[in-house]
Amino acid sequence: DGGITQSPKYLFRKEGQNVTLSCEQNLNHDAMYWYRQDPGQGLRLIYYSQIVNDFQKGDIAEGYSVSREKKESFPLTVTSAQKNPTAFYLCASSTGTGLTNVLTFGAGSRLTVL
Amino acid sequence: AQSVTQLGSHVSVSEGALVLLRCNYSSSVPPYLFWYVQYPNQGLQLLLKYTSAATLVKGINGFEAEFKKSETSFHLTKPSAHMSDAAEYFCAVNGGTGKLIFGQGTTLQVKP
Numbered sequence: 001d002g003g004i005t006q007s008p009k010y011l012f013r014k015e016g017q018n019v020t021l022s023c024e025q026n027l028n029h030d031a032m033y034w035y036r037q038d039p040g041q042g043l044r045l046i047y048y049s050q051i052v053n054d055f056q057k058g059d060i061a062e063g064y065s066v067s068r069e070k071k072e073s074f075p076l077t078v079t080s081a082q083k084n085p086t087a088f089y090l091c092a093s094s095t096g097t098g099l100t101n102v103l104t105f106g107a108g109s110r111l112t113v114l
Numbered sequence: 115a116q117s118v119t120q121l122g123s124h125v126s127v128s129e130g131a132l133v134l135l136r137c138n139y140s141s142s143v144p145p146y147l148f149w150y151v152q153y154p155n156q157g158l159q160l161l162l163k164y165t166s167a168a169t170l171v172k173g174i175n176g177f178e179a180e181f182k183k184s185e186t187s188f189h190l191t192k193p194s195a196h197m198s199d200a201a202e203y204f205c206a207v208n209g210g211t212g213k214l215i216f217g218q219g220t221t222l223q224v225k226p
Contacts, residue, residue, distance in 0.1 A: 004157075031212050040123060042204060043158075043216040050211065058213070090157055097212030099146045100165040105157030 002027045004106035006091050011111050013078075013085070021076045021109045023091035029104070031097050032074035036060060037088040037108075046089075049074055050097050078111060086113045116141045116207045120217035128225050133177075133192040135220050137205030140186065146208040147188045149179055152219075153201045161203075164188060175199070200224045 004025045013019045023032065031050050035043040045058030049068040063082025068074055074093075078085045088110050092103040121136035139145050146165055150158040162173025169181045179190045188205060202221050209215040 006157075033213060035216075040218060042120075042218040043214075045213055045215075048211070048213050056211075092158075094212055099208045099210075100163065101208060101212040101214075102148070102160055102163065103158075103212075103214055105150075105159070107157045108155070110155070 004091055004093055004104060006089075006106035006109050009107065009109060011109060013111060013113050015113055016080045018077055018079050019085075019111065021078070021089055021091075021111070023074045023076065023106060024072055025074075025091075025093045025104075025106075026072065027093055027095075027104060028071070029093035029095050030071070031094045031101075032068070033092040033094075033103065034058075034064075034066065034074070034076045035090045035092065037090055043090065046076065085111055087111060116143075116145065116209050116215050118147075118205045118207050118215060118217040120203075120205050120220050122220055123218060124221045124223065126223040126225060127195045129197055130194050133190070133195045133199065133222065135190040135203050135205075135222065137179075137188045137190065137217060138186050139188060139205075139207050141207060147179075147181065148206045148208075148214065149173065149177070149188075149190050150204045150206060150216075151175075151201050152204065158204065161190070195222075195224045197224050197226065 033048040034046040049055035149161040205217040206214040
């Protein structure tokens with residue numbers, strides 16, 4: 001079955017360390033997204049990519065970086081510059097970027113900074 | 115700029131009772147609106163979407179939502195709650211270039 005795979009599901013990090021979250025999709029979707037979820041704040045967009053080798057900052061990009069070298073993959077790096085990285089991170093993808101665009105989500109990665 | 119506001123961070127209903135989750139939107143252009151559901155420690159799943167074809171939209175699991183332009187609302191309803199409906203629900207609006215702008219979420223508790 002097609003879908004989005006995020007790994008790892010749980011990740012612990014020491015302060016000052018960078019960590020990379022993996023997101024792979026086999027849906028042949030062009031667009032991919034990273035959201036951060038915190039209790040009571042809903043989902044906030046970190047980065048998104050509409051096509052390979054191109055990506056744009058979302059609302060809370062500071063302290064994060066991404067790459068889009070392959071259509072299937074959109075890894076997110078949480079750098080030491082991110083002041084409060086403990087959160088649930090969700091990757092999503094979609095066929096395009098139209099107004100009726102439906103996002104398909106992965107199961108998420110929970111990052112805890114010790 | 116587009117935004118959505120979900121009224122009530124927690125809603126509690128008895129099993130078999132009506133479910134009503136409230137969402138109001140703000141948009142400078144005709145909005146395209148969505149409801150997603152999230153079960154604990156999982157990703158989001160689409161319940162339904164409004165794309166201007168009909169103001170009453172039916173989704174999965176017996177949920178439906180009505181778009182009311184005059185009230186800038188897109189409330190989610192279900193006639194009879196089941197225990198399996200307990201989850202977090204998110205309203206979202208298309209923010210352009212495919213990205214969605216989400217509300218703060220409403221946690222639905224269903225009591226036996």
